Amino acid sequence: MTPFRLLDAAAVPLDEANIDTDQLAPGRFLMRPVFAELLLHDRRFERDGTPRRDFVLNDPAYAGAEIIVSRRNFGVGSSREFAVLALPAAGFRCVIAVSFGDIFYNNCLQNGVLPVVLEEPAVDALLQALRAYPGLHVSVDLPSQTVAASNCGPYPFSINAVRKRCFLEGLDDIALTDRHSEPIAAFEANYYRAFPWLT
């Protein structure tokens, strides 16, 4: 996993609640590796493949954005990791939202995409600023756990201490468990003595 410390980048305002995993990565694309156009495919493209001009991710004013700012329940729905993998494939490394789907949030943590939960007023202010000044940079500072943009913020956000360390060090879970592997064998010996029918 790539370490994540500070991200200062353009952000795109996706001013909607409930951006679900079926929209982020439609089911029919899950049979092949992730590709750049997967993210929000059916929102970004017409059936014939031409980009939908009225969708904010296609607005040239936000080209090169690395952060998405959205509303409640971002990533709600299925466990498909494609919904997260589609983000870096399209250049995004961070999503700021009012709340996240639970499995999606965990999948972000596994893939170096930082999910940032901010209160609704902070998201309102960011969305407004991004609409008023397209191309505006948003600064996400993981060590200090704050988000800021020109005259917005800094807004504090919380993240689990272990997860924060994994992000800062670029450590994924398997690497983390390697540091804690001895107790598993001991646990299993005891566990299967108590519950022999579960072996």
Place this chain on the structure above:
Amino acid sequence: MQPKTLVDKIWARHAVSVLEGSDTLLYVDRCLLHEGFWWNVVDALRARNLAIRRPSNIIACADHFVPTTDRSSGHAGIADERRRELILRLENEGRDLGVQVIGMMDPRQGILHVVAPETGITQPGMVIVGSDSHTSTHGALGAIAFGIGTSEATHVLATQTLWQARPRTMRITVDGRLAPNATAKDLILTIIARLGISGGAGRFVEYAGPAIEALSIDERLTVCNMSIEMGARAGLVAPDEKTFAYLAGRPNAPNGADWERALAYWQTLRSDEGARFDQEARIDGSAVGPMATWGTSLDQTIAIDQPIPDPAIESDPSRRHAQERSLAYMGLHPGDRLCDVPIDYVFIGSCTNGRLDDLREAAEVVRGRHSAVPAFVSPGSRAVKRAAEAEGLDRVFVDAGFEWRDSGCSMCAGANGDSLQPGQRCAATSNRNFPGRQGPGSRTHVMSPASAAASAIAGRIASAHRLKTPA
């Protein structure tokens, strides 16, 4: 001793180590994988040169891409080459790696969340994870069960453990008893409509109370299945005599002396009197009636005889915008009554409502009548299909103009190619009404098997109750 919740008890029994007072390295009893993500997990294991720690604790079952027609042609009957390749990867690699494989032609085949309970793989007190969000289903037997992504699944296969934050708990107590015209699906839709799609966010939800105790195991599976749709991490019901009777004699359930030991343990698996939950909610079960979704998120659910809400009177701007977008996508207008909305298609099946109880419920409604629209039934497993055929339910459906198909996830997610045409409106017994869920531009109304069956007969959204007594 401090009273403990059921979740606390199962959690403590599976905690291998705890990091900085919060994250637990949790031992996993069973991991469920389907062909949709099997290849991602195996590729990730290979990329890191990792072995599977306990192959016999891993279950690999073909359900997402399997066709629901022409099963007798076997793999040759799969029109799409990539789907066939991914099913064969699960079957062949699974066998080579020594995991429990339930392939497409296996007589046990079906949707993971139907197969694992009915074969006794799912047991009380277990921690079960799966590469599918509806893994929450298995909590109905008193297990902690939840969906994970492929990175976490790779971790589970390599270590038989998973890092998890300390669980936040919630109890939803359902008082009273469901009315005769209300089903388990109507109950869980009511709960989600009341609490919202993030109402259980990150929580492990225990369903309790007399209305839950009165449910059959099939019905509890339906309720726990949709826990994820209110944002919950998992849903579970304390095991009771019904649970034990359900498990007795199933192929993977313990037997003989092991059964007695297991039973003694399972009987301890309930929340102690006075146990504290992080959150509590109460629902009046007797007030639940036939429900259906009108929009594109699961909280956009109303009683079938109610008018569709008007966004103009919604005070929360975020919710108002969501309602406006849903109305536009669904092609509906505020004030329309759901029961006046014509439909194009009916789908009965899925891990939510593809069990024998569900098919009986639907068959009862269509018996002696005829569907006004194209409709099909996909039993949740081949075992469900055989049991239904033994009761003659297949004839009831076929005589009513339904197609009687094979088992798989089918048109719930459309991953196997069972999809609607753009703009088509479907009454479905599945679990999600998201835009494009049943194919690009598809419009889904989620409801119970009885209501979907009634809708097929009426050609518009209907409840079985109203079908019997015309207004």
